[in-house]
Amino acid sequence: MDETVDVQGTAIGVGTLVALAFFGYSRYINETILGLDAAMLATGAFAATFAAVGLLHGAYGRRDLALAHGVAAVGLALVTLAINGPQVLGGLVLLVASGSYIALVTIRARNAETQAAG
Numbered sequence: 145m146d147e148t149v150d151v152q153g154t155a156i157g158v159g160t161l162v163a164l165a166f167f168g169y170s171r172y173i174n175e176t177i178l179g180l181d182a183a184m185l186a187t188g189a190f191a192a193t194f195a196a197v198g199l200l201h202g203a204y205g206r207r208d209l210a211l212a213h214g215v216a217a218v219g220l221a222l223v224t225l226a227i228n229g230p231q232v233l234g235g236l237v238l239l240v241a242s243g244s245y246i247a248l249v250t251i252r253a254r255n256a257e258t259q260a261a262g
Contacts, residue, residue: 151200159193184224191220209249215242 163186170182177185198213219238226232 152197155196155200156193159189159196163187163189163193187220187224191217191224194220209246212242212245212249216246 166177166182166186166189169177170186174182176182194213194217198210198217201207201213202210215238219235219242222231222235222238224235226235
């Protein structure tokens with residue numbers, strides 16, 4: 145039997161826990177950690193998670209998904225660090241474009257698996 149490990153799910157889970165820890169710290173303990181906005185660190189943790197998932201996809205030969213996750217990481221970083229409206233808008237456009245591609249590819253892959261199994 146061929147066993148596989150869902151490293152993408154693990155990376156997303158770890159990134160989400162880190163982001164929630166930063167957000168919880170920001171909400172209930174203090175707004176800053178060593179002078180940095182803890183809520184911004186939470187969003188940055190999600191951007192780093194996108195980048196990590198992109199690297200994982202690249203390591204497994206899925207360059208299209210690696211690029212899409214990398215673009216999502218850049219988009220979220222732009223939204224997080226934006227100092228004006230056009231930067232926020234640019235980040236949101238990148239997030240919508242990359243997220244749409246990721247969703248489309250994921251749905252197609254799941255449909256193909258279902259058809260192959262049935």
